[in-house]
Amino acid sequence: MTLPEWFAGSSEEAGFLRLVLDHVSDCLVAVDTAGTIVLINEPYCRLLGGEADDFLGRHITDVVGPQTKLHFVARGIGTHVGYPLEVRGHKLVTKQVPVHRDGKIIGAVGLALFSDYDALKKTYSRISKAELAIPQRPRAWQSKFSLNDIIGTGELMDSYRDAIKVAAAYDLPVMICGETGAGKELAAHALHALSDRRSGPFVWVNCASIPSELIEAELFGYEGGAFTGARSQGKPGKFELATGGVLFLDEIGDMPLALQGSLLRVLQMNEMVRVGGTNPVSIDLSIVCATNKALLDLVKVGRFREDLYHRLNVLPINVPPLRHRNDIPHLAECLLARIAGRLSKPTPNLTDHDRNLLIGYAWPGNVRELENALTRMIITGTLAISAQEVSSTPAEPDATPPLKDRIRSQTDAEIRSALKQTRGNRSRAAELLGISRAHLYRLLKEPGAK
Numbered sequence: 001m002t003l004p005e006w007f008a009g010s011s012e013e014a015g016f017l018r019l020v021l022d023h024v025s026d027c028l029v030a031v032d033t034a035g036t037i038v039l040i041n042e043p044y045c046r047l048l049g050g051e052a053d054d055f056l057g058r059h060i061t062d063v064v065g066p067q068t069k070l071h072f073v074a075r076g077i078g079t080h081v082g083y084p085l086e087v088r089g090h091k092l093v094t095k096q097v098p099v100h101r102d103g104k105i106i107g108a109v110g111l112a113l114f115s116d117y118d119a120l121k122k123t124y125s126r127i128s129k130a131e132l133a134i135p136q137r138p139r140a141w142q143s144k145f146s147l148n149d150i151i152g153t154g155e156l157m158d159s160y161r162d163a164i165k166v167a168a169a170y171d172l173p174v175m176i177c178g179e180t181g182a183g184k185e186l187a188a189h190a191l192h193a194l195s196d197r198r199s200g201p202f203v204w205v206n207c208a209s210i211p212s213e214l215i216e217a218e219l220f221g222y223e224g225g226a227f228t229g230a231r232s233q234g235k236p237g238k239f240e241l242a243t244g245g246v247l248f249l250d251e252i253g254d255m256p257l258a259l260q261g262s263l264l265r266v267l268q269m270n271e272m273v274r275v276g277g278t279n280p281v282s283i284d285l286s287i288v289c290a291t292n293k294a295l296l297d298l299v300k301v302g303r304f305r306e307d308l309y310h311r312l313n314v315l316p317i318n319v320p321p322l323r324h325r326n327d328i329p330h331l332a333e334c335l336l337a338r339i340a341g342r343l344s345k346p347t348p349n350l351t352d353h354d355r356n357l358l359i360g361y362a363w364p365g366n367v368r369e370l371e372n373a374l375t376r377m378i379i380t381g382t383l384a385i386s387a388q389e390v391s392s393t394p395a396e397p398d399a400t401p402p403l404k405d406r407i408r409s410q411t412d413a414e415i416r417s418a419l420k421q422t423r424g425n426r427s428r429a430a431e432l433l434g435i436s437r438a439h440l441y442r443l444l445k446e447p448g449a450k
């Protein structure tokens with residue numbers, strides 16, 4: 001390469017830079033503000049069919065043709081990225097940008113991004129295929145709430161929050177039980193936000209709201225043309241979308257029996273096949289389920305598979321119903337401020353009468369019902385709860401042991417049963433529990449394990 005004075009120094013750096021430019025397989029040319037070629041690398045010389053000395057010192061339009069814009073760019077007139085340029089029969093896609101020194105334009109550099117359109121087409125097709133292969137992760141698949149969003153004071157709420165923290169610390173299936181509106185979905189979001197999988201997606205499915213004939217495709221995805229109406233390029237299911245994160249199966253008690261069998265197989269094998277597909281895809285996610293039904297009762301009447309129940313119910317979280325909580329006025333005050341803020345209204349104060357109403361009512365719809373009553377209060381100015389629904393004595397909290405202890409004993413029971421079934425074979429017991437062997441060993445070594 002023949003070089004301009006300012007580039008032709010004999011320092012090691014200048015030599016190295018010259019070598020780099022010659023080794024770059026893309027064509028590169030630089031001009032000064034007059035459009036005169038001051039630098040040209042080997043690949044461009046090869047493409048033009050000459051030596052650098054044949055081109056240096058000549059105007060760029062003489063060498064590559066009148067369609068180039070590089071001499072304009074060198075005078076500060078524009079920048080061109082992805083500019084198509086035909087040079088001696090070669091169809092290039094180029095980038096032409098000005099070169100600045102001390103804030104002044106001193107020339108321009110032209111670089112071929114692609115040396116022919118075929119190379120561009122091939123690259124485009126590779127990118128498209130790679131994009132199709134990567135499951136798209138829309139921003140929507142994120143947890144929206146954290147532990148801080150769970151309002152509540154007192155022992156009952158502390159042990160409920162502890163149960164979420166414990167569940168978030170393990171990569172084990174979690175079963176969240178609680179009445180409607182008590183906060184099961186909120187707990188699932190908080191769990192994901194606390195877990196090691198928080199940077200992965202949080203994908204939710206409501207098993208009760210998807211028609212049973214569609215739920216399999218919704219969960220496991222489908223290949224193109226798997227059924228009438230299927231998208232031609234297929235679609236990833238919720239399992240694939242949740243890769244690396246948490247899959248939240250809400251209302252698990254409403255999952256059709258046939259699908260329960262498929263789900264169990266997927267959890268046992270740790271891999272799934274899309275509907276209409278043949279290739280198994282391995283899965284890497286945590287399962288969190290929620291139910292407001294007594295699953296064991298469903299098991300007894302044959303509406304929920306017992307084996308699936310045991311596989312999913314490894315770490316239970318019981319969300320307390322509102323009537324068992326002794327912090328209702330505090331919760332109501334916090335919610336009033338939150339809802340009033342959202343509605344851009346002043347926050348009303350609770351009177352003693354309001355507090356008594358709140359404490360005395362049974363709240364069958366739990367926190368959701370409370371939120372609705374408070375929203376109406378902000379709008380109408382009065383807290384209206386139907387008098388006949390207010391009981392004379394507030395409900396007492398259950399005298400159950402702390403949730404942490406219940407989780408521990410539940411985990412122990414599951415492990416004991418698995419070890420019994422496998423006659424003490426820990427590898428097989430781990431398999432049966434759907435956890436790794438190392439995980440089982442960790443659980444067995446934990447303080448309090450029986």
Ligand SMILES: Nc1ncnc2c1ncn2[C@@H]1O[C@H](COP(=O)(O)OP(=O)(O)OP(=O)(O)O)[C@@H](O)[C@H]1O
Binds near residue numbers: 179
């Ligand atoms: N401890 C809490 N602090 C603040 N808000 C809460 C709390 N618990 C529940 N909520 C709010 O109550 C509403 C109902 O909660 P969520 O949807 O989590 O209940 P759910 O148990 O999943 O109900 P469902 O069974 O009907 O689906 C939501 O707006 C949620 O943010």
